[in-house]
Structures are given as C-alpha cells and as structure tokens.
Amino acid sequence: MKILYFHQHFTTRSGATGTRSYEMARRLIARGHEVTIVCASNSIANSGITSEFQNGVRSGMVDGIHVIEYQMTYSNKLSFPKRVMVFARYAARSTTLAIKLDYDLLFATSAPLTAAIPGIAMKVFRLRKKPFVFEIRDPWPESPKSMGIIKNPVVLGLIGFLETLAYRAADRYIALSPGMVDAFTKKKVPANLIAMIPNGSDNEMVQPSDTRNFDLEGIEPGSFVAAFTGAHGYANGLDSLVDAASTLQSRGLDHIRIVLIGEGAKKAAIQKRVSDEGLSNIVRFYSPIPKNRLQELMTQADLGLMILDDIPCFYYGSSPNKFFDYLSYGIPVLVNHQGWVRDLIDESGCGAFADPKTPSSLADQIEAISRLSPEERLEMGRRSRKLAESKFDRRLLADQFVDHIELANNSWSKR
Numbered sequence: 001m002k003i004l005y006f007h008q009h010f011t012t013r014s015g016a017t018g019t020r021s022y023e024m025a026r027r028l029i030a031r032g033h034e035v036t037i038v039c040a041s042n043s044i045a046n047s048g049i050t051s052e053f054q055n056g057v058r059s060g061m062v063d064g065i066h067v068i069e070y071q072m073t074y075s076n077k078l079s080f081p082k083r084v085m086v087f088a089r090y091a092a093r094s095t096t097l098a099i100k101l102d103y104d105l106l107f108a109t110s111a112p113l114t115a116a117i118p119g120i121a122m123k124v125f126r127l128r129k130k131p132f133v134f135e136i137r138d139p140w141p142e143s144p145k146s147m148g149i150i151k152n153p154v155v156l157g158l159i160g161f162l163e164t165l166a167y168r169a170a171d172r173y174i175a176l177s178p179g180m181v182d183a184f185t186k187k188k189v190p191a192n193l194i195a196m197i198p199n200g201s202d203n204e205m206v207q208p209s210d211t212r213n214f215d216l217e218g219i220e221p222g223s224f225v226a227a228f229t230g231a232h233g234y235a236n237g238l239d240s241l242v243d244a245a246s247t248l249q250s251r252g253l254d255h256i257r258i259v260l261i262g263e264g265a266k267k268a269a270i271q272k273r274v275s276d277e278g279l280s281n282i283v284r285f286y287s288p289i290p291k292n293r294l295q296e297l298m299t300q301a302d303l304g305l306m307i308l309d310d311i312p313c314f315y316y317g318s319s320p321n322k323f324f325d326y327l328s329y330g331i332p333v334l335v336n337h338q339g340w341v342r343d344l345i346d347e348s349g350c351g352a353f354a355d356p357k358t359p360s361s362l363a364d365q366i367e368a369i370s371r372l373s374p375e376e377r378l379e380m381g382r383r384s385r386k387l388a389e390s391k392f393d394r395r396l397l398a399d400q401f402v403d404h405i406e407l408a409n410n411s412w413s414k415r
Contacts, residue, residue, distance in 0.1 A: 001409055003028060004103040005037045006115050008090050009074065011045035012062060013205075016262075016288030018321040020199055021109060022065070027398035028405065029064045036066040038097055040090045043075040044263060044288045057093075068097070076231050076264040080149055083112075091117040098122050105409050109135040109174075113159065116166035123169035131412035133405060134170035136180050139317035146311045147234050163187075172408035174401065178340055179317030195404040198319045200394035201328035206295040208330025208385050210378060214300045216259070218284055223257045224370040226334070228305040229294060230322045232264030237309030240336060240362055242273050245282040247363035254281065256370055259301075261286045261294070298329045302377060303351075303369055306335040310356040315339030327388035332380040334365055350383035 007021040025035045039047055048062030053071040060067060070093055074086045091114040098106060098118035106122060108115045119132040141159035144150040150159070167173075167187040173194045175181040184194050214225040232238055238260065245258050260270075260283065267285070274283045289297065298304070304326030308314050315338045323341055326333045333351035335342050345351045352369060354362040369377065 001105060001406070002034045002103045003036070003405065004098065004101055004106050005035055006094050006098075006106070006108040006118055007037060008040050008087070008112060008115055009042050009045060010037050010039035010047060010067070011042065012048040013292050014048065014290050015042075015046035016044040016290050016294070017042065018199065019202075019291060020321070022063075023200075023202070023394055024398055024401050025065045026063060027395075027402050031402050031406075033402075033405075034066070035064075036068065036101070036103070038068045038070075038094050040070045040086065041073045043073060043077075046290070076233050077267075078265075080144075087112045087114040091115065094118045095121045099127050103130065105131045105133065105405065105412075107133045107135070107405065109137060111138045111140065113140045113162055113166065116162070116169070120162075120165045120169045124165060131171045131408050132169055133172045133174065133408050134166055135174040135176070136183065137176050137319065139179060139183065139313040142313040142317070143235065143311070146313050147309065149234060171412060172404060174404060176319035177317055179313070179315070180319075182316070195400065197397050197400050197404070198392065199321050199324045200397040201324045201388035201392045202295070202394050203328050203385075203388055204395065205292075206299060206328050208381060209299040212300055212302060212374070214259075214302075215297065216284075216286060219257055219259065222255065224255050224303075225257050225259055225301045226303040226305055226366050226370075227259040227261065227298060227301045228307055228322075229261045229289075229298065229325070230320070232260065232262050232267035232270060234266060235309055235311070235314070236264070236266070237307055237336070237356075238266060238270050239273070240356065241305065241307060242270060242277070242279065242283065243359060244362040244366060245274070245279045246277060247360055248367065249279060249282055251363075251367065253367060253370070256282060256366065258283045258305075258366075259286065260284070262288050295325075295329065298325070298331065301329070301331050303366065304329065304331050304333045306333055306337075306341060308337045310337055324388065324392050327384045327392060330381040330385035330388075332369055332377055333384060334362075334369065336362055344387065348383050348387045350380055350387055 010021050028035050047069045049060045051058050056071045072089050095118045106119050108119045122128045175196050176198050181196050306323045336354040336356050342353050352365045354365040
C-alpha cells in the first residue's frame with residue numbers, strides 16, 4: 001500500500017521535538033508499505049534531508065521514508081497570526097499534492113487542524129477516491145479558546161466548521177488520548193472506527209541508569225535536577241515553575257536546580273522573570289537538544305516535570321510527549337494538572353501530583369522528592385520504566401497504528 005502522510009511538524013530522531021510520525025512511518029515500512037511524508041521546515045525539527053531547497057521544496061529518502069519538505073519555517077515563537085499563515089500555506093501546497101500524487105491511502109495528523117485540509121478536499125470535493133485516516137492530537141478549537149489565544153467568535157466558528165468537515169470526510173480515526181476519543185464521539189463518529197493510540201515510550205532506544213550525573217554546563221555535581229523538556233509556550237504554564245523556584249530559594253534549598261530545555265513564545269518572558277527575581281541560581285535555561293542526545297542526558301535527571309497550564313480541556317485531551325519520554329528514562333515524574341496522566345502516576349506510584357490550585361504545592365512536591373533517599377527515588381523511577389514497558393512501548397503502539405491503517409484500507413477495498 002502507498003500511503004501519503006501529512007504531518008507539518010515531522011522530525012527524525014535528530015530533531016528536538018516529538019518523533020511519533022517518524023516511528024510510525026518506519027513501522028509501516030517494516031510491514032511492507034511505502035510511505036511519503038509531507039512536512040514543513042521547523043526551527044527545532046530535522047527532516048533528515050540535506051539537499052538544498054529548490055523553489056521552496058526539497059525531497060529525498062530518509063531511512064526508507066520518502067520525505068517532501070516545504071520551506072516555510074515554523075516556530076513556537078511566532079505570533080498566532082503568523083502561525084496561521086504558515087498553516088494555510090502548508091495546507092494549500094499539500095492539497096495540490098493530494099490531487100497530483102499516486103497513493104492508496106491518505107493520512108493526516110494534527111496539530112494543526114489545517115493538516116486535514118488535503119483529506120477534506122479529496123473527499124468532500126470528490127477530487128480523488130481514496131480512504132482518509134485522520135489522527136487528532138490536540139483539543140481544537142477548545143485549547144486556543146480556553147487559553148484566550150483566539151477570542152473572535154467568527155474565527156472560532158470557522159475552526160469548528162473545519163473540525164466538523166474533517167470528521168465527516170475521514171473514514172477512520174486515531175485519537176491520542178481519552179479526551180480526543182470523546183471529541184470524535186461527540187461528532188457522532190462510530191466508536192468502532194476510532195483507535196486510541198497515545199504517544200509512546202521509545203524503550204529500545206534508552207536504558208535507565210542507577211547513577212545521577214546530569215552533564216550540562218552550569219549544573220554542579222551533587223545537584224538535585226528537576227528537568228522540564230518541551231515547548232515554552234502559552235499552554236505550558238511555566239510561570240508556575242518560577243513561583244516554585246522562588247519558594248524553594250526562600251527555604252534555602254540551594255542544591256535544587258530547575259532545568260528548562262526548549263524554546264517557545266514565553267521563554268524570553270520567563271527568563272526575564274527569573275533574572276528580575278534573582279532566581280538564576282535555581283532556574284537554568286538551555287536550548288533544545290536533539291532527542292538522541294536528550295535521552296542519554298535525561299536518564300541522569302532526578303525528576304521529570306510534566307507541567308501544563310491548568311486548563312480543563314488538557315486534563316483528558318492531551319497526550320504529552322515528554323511524559324512518555326520521562327517514563328522511558330526511568331525517572332520519577334511530577335505532574336501539576338488533573339486528568340489521565342495524573343491518574344496513571346497515582347496508580348503506578350511513579351511520581352507525584354502538585355495541585356495547581358495550591359500555590360506552594362509544586363515547590364512542596366519538588367522538595368519532598370528531593371528529600372527521598374537515592375534508593376527511594378530509584379524505585380520510583382523503576383515504576384516509571386515498568387509503566388513505559390507494560391502500557392506505552394512505542395513498538396506495540398506502532399503495531400496497533402499499522403493495524404488500524406491496514407483495516408481502513410481493507411474496509412475501503414471491500415466497498
């Protein structure tokens with residue numbers, strides 16, 4: 001089967017963002033399928049293509065995947081209107097490919113939601129007669145509406161209309177979280193057409209360590225390292241970490257280091273707060289690190305910080321890459337929001353929960369874990385790894401993904 005796969009933010013393991021599409025494409029190829037991924041350049045991604053862009057596009061084979069990359073750089077630092085322009089340009093060029101290329105099945109994954117436009121155009125306007133599988137990663141438009149990023153009711157209405165079109169056009173669906181399953185069913189999507197396949201843990205790529213030597217410049221030996229790896233954006237609520245650092249400093253806990261690795265629209269403002277409030281001794285900032293290097297580094301951390309803003313649609317609607325990465329590293333995880341991730345931590349005993357409605361809770365939990373004995377922290381980390389292996393191993397999830405894609409194609413062939 002030839003699969004045309006649209007993911008605007010695709011990256012290989014050499015990039016510094018989620019590699020789900022890379023891993024899923026590799027599994028499709030291992031099962032005998034051909035995959036063409038269509039993406040756009042991204043400030044923290046690496047498509048694997050090294051040739052120069054010609055007329056705004058380049059292509060090549062990357063680990064068996066045919067990758068087509070558009071030169072339209074996206075960054076979390078962009079303003080929302082500029083992001084929308086990049087999304088629209090990608091959707092327009094992708095739709096042209098969906099009309100022209102030879103393939104058996106079209107697959108699209110959000111975010112952004114506009115990634116579904118090639119599939120919508122193919123089905124709604126009857127441009128091609130091919131099956132369309134749609135994967136939804138984030139709660140749109142609930143997420144930007146809840147954060148106040150989009151307030152215009154007309155724009156929200158247009159996004160809602162696009163969401164409805166995508167759901168109606170698709171033949172099968174993949175949801176990354178329980179909340180995304182609910183989003184499909186609320187739109188009258190039959191449950192038997194939905195597969196819940198969350199982000200996963202790349203357990204075969206990383207081995208947990210019983211040592212703790214966090215090797216980044218500026219981190220003193222013997223420090224207790226609580227690390228956040230991911231976007232520094234509006235959804236992440238990282239001001240709560242600055243508040244926690246202030247509390248920890250006031251308590252004289254000078255051995256604790258809160259490490260933030262990544263980029264985003266809020267990073268400069270958070271850095272300024274840290275500087276203005278004299279917290280640079282506790283809070284340290286680093287640029288994004290490629291995933292293959294980050295995995296080695298993070299096995300030496302004492303704690304993984306799963307931080308999000310306290311927005312209800314995130315509770316069951318998000319499937320955060322970094323949470324599943326922390327599990328694979330075999331380190332304790334501290335989460336500061338309600339929902340299914342918090343439920344997993346409570347059930348497995350692999351970390352702790354900080355109540356976002358209690359200002360001191362995040363600092364309290366960081367301090368409490370720092371006061372555990374090394375063996376107690378190691379045991380908590382072993383529970384993380386056990387959860388990664390038993391429920392979220394990427395290889396098992398990738399097989400489920402391929403099974404669902406094949407089922408979509410087989411069902412279509414029988415029509």
